[in-house]
């Protein structure tokens with residue numbers, strides 16, 4: 319299981335360096351070269367650990383299943399939610415925003431007061 323796609327069902331064999339990766343992002347992060355595009359990709363099912371080839375140029379619904387154990391490996395990728403990290407930082411962001419608002423309100427008030435006194439004169 320890699321950090322990019324939490325529900326990855328297959329490993330992908332990169333055609334360029336013949337190494338196994340959980341996802342394309344893993345290749346991008348660990349390799350300095352570009353992932354070679356190939357119409358015939360080699361996958362390895364994470365469930366039954368068997369490798370199989372698929373022609374991705376001619377990919378239909380039946381190709382979404384492992385030929386050995388029928389594991390449905392083409393799924394909507396579940397990716398780690400960055401929202402969770404943002405949530406942890408929220409209290410700090412909020413207090414900073416509150417402070418900024420108070421700082422903004424004060425000059426506003428003085429301008430308002432000045433306006434009123436101008437009108438009074």
Ligand SMILES: [Zn+2]
Pocket residue numbers: 332333334335336345349351352353354
């Ligand atoms: Zn590669």
Ligand SMILES: [Zn+2]
Pocket residue numbers: 320321322323340341342343344345
């Ligand atoms: Zn990955």
Ligand SMILES: [Zn+2]
Pocket residue numbers: 363364365366367368384385386387388389
């Ligand atoms: Zn399988």
